[in-house]
Amino acid sequence: MNANKLRDMTADELTVKLNDLKSELFNLRFQLATGQLDNPMKIKNVKKDIARVKTILRERDIKA
Secondary structure, X not given: OOHHHHHOOOHHHHHHHHHHHHHHHXXXXXXXXXXXXXXXXXXXXHHHHXXXXXXXXXXXXXXX
């Protein structure tokens, strides 16, 4: 996910996106534990996307 696309989203949309990413991370970890995960790099990418969303939400918090 591109940070510029995330910056265009509203705070509510970012919160929904964050919840979706967290559930996706949970599912990926579950697949990793059961040996069904094809690409382990997906976990790394989802973690980075979560960090991007949290960073943008925090930046908006500080500006307010």
